[in-house]
C-alpha cells in the first residue's frame with residue numbers, strides 16, 4: 001500500500017500568487033496547481049491529502065499562536081497518515097521548526113517543513129523539487145522527528161536557521177550534521193537521527209503560552225540605558241546574542257550589574273553566540289566568565305530560534321525558575337549538544 005501523507009499548507013511563497021502588492025497567499029491556489037502536476041500524481045509518489053489553513057499566512061505574519069493549530073492538526077490526524085509535510089513560508093520557518101519538536105511529545109512519524117524561495121506558479125522555481133523530495137522523504141524514509149527540507153538538505157528542525165534571503169540553499173544547521181542529503185539519490189544520515197525514546201504513548205501536544213520573552217544582540221557601544229529599558233518588567237526571559245564564544249564587554253560595569261539584578265529578579269537570561277557557527281563557553285575568556293558570574297546561563301550551541309522557543313516552552317510548563325534554568329542547559333529534543 002502506498003504511504004499516505006497529510007500536506008498542511010499554512011502559507012508562504014510556495015503557494016503564493018502574484019497580486020497587486022506583490023506575492024500573496026491565495027486560498028485554493030496551491031491545490032489547483034497540485035491537481036495539474038502529473039509528477040505529484042505519479043504512481044511512485046505517496047498519496048496525499050491537502051489541508052489548508054485559514055487564513056493562509058505569509059510567515060512574517062505568524063505568531064506562536066499559529067504553531068498550535070499545526071501541532072493539533074498533526075495530532076488529530078496522526079493515526080490516519082504515515083507522515084506530514086508542512087508547507088510554510090521561509091521567513092519564520094526555522095522558528096516553527098524549533099517550536100514543533102517541543103510541542104509534539106511522543107512523535108514517531110516524519111514531520112517535514114518545507115517551502116520555497118520562488119512560488120510554484122512561476123516557471124523557474126525551487127518549489128517543485130522541495131515539495132516532491134519532502135513528500136518522498138516523509139513517505140518512504142524513517143525520520144521520526146521534525147525536520148526541515150530545503151534545496152537538497154534535510155535538517156533537524158530545531159537546529160535549522162535561515163541563511164539566505166535569495167539563494168535556493170536558504171537553510172542550514174551550522175551546529176549539527178544534516179540529517180540527509182538529496183542528490184542523485186536520497187541518503188539519510190541515520191547516526192544523526194534522534195533515538196526513539198518514546199514509549200508507544202499517544203502523541204501529546206504541549207500548548208505554548210508565550211510569556212514576555214525577548215532577544216537582544218550585543219554590539220560595540222551598547223549602553224546600560226538601552227539594556228535597562230529592555231530588561232524592565234514584564235520581561236521574563238531573554239536570549240542574549242553574545243560575541244564569539246559567549247563574551248560581553250566586561251568593562252561595562254553598569255551593564256553587568258543590570259544583568260545580575262535581572263537574573264536575581266528571576267529573568268532567565270540565556271546566552272547564545274551571534275556567530276553563525278560555534279558555541280558558548282563562558283570559561284574561554286574573562287569577558288565570558290563575567291557573564292556567567294552575572295547569572296547568565298549558557299545556551300551552548302543553540303540557534304536563536306531554538307533558544308527562544310525553548311524559553312517559550314519552559315515558561316509554558318510553569319515550572320520554578322531554578323528548574324527552568326537547569327532545563328535550558330539540558331538537551332530536550334536534540335536542540336543542543338551537551
Ligand code: ASP
Nearest residue numbers: 012013058059089090091
Ligand atoms: N515572506 C515569505 C514567507 O515567509 C517568504 C517565503 O516564504 O519565502 O511567508
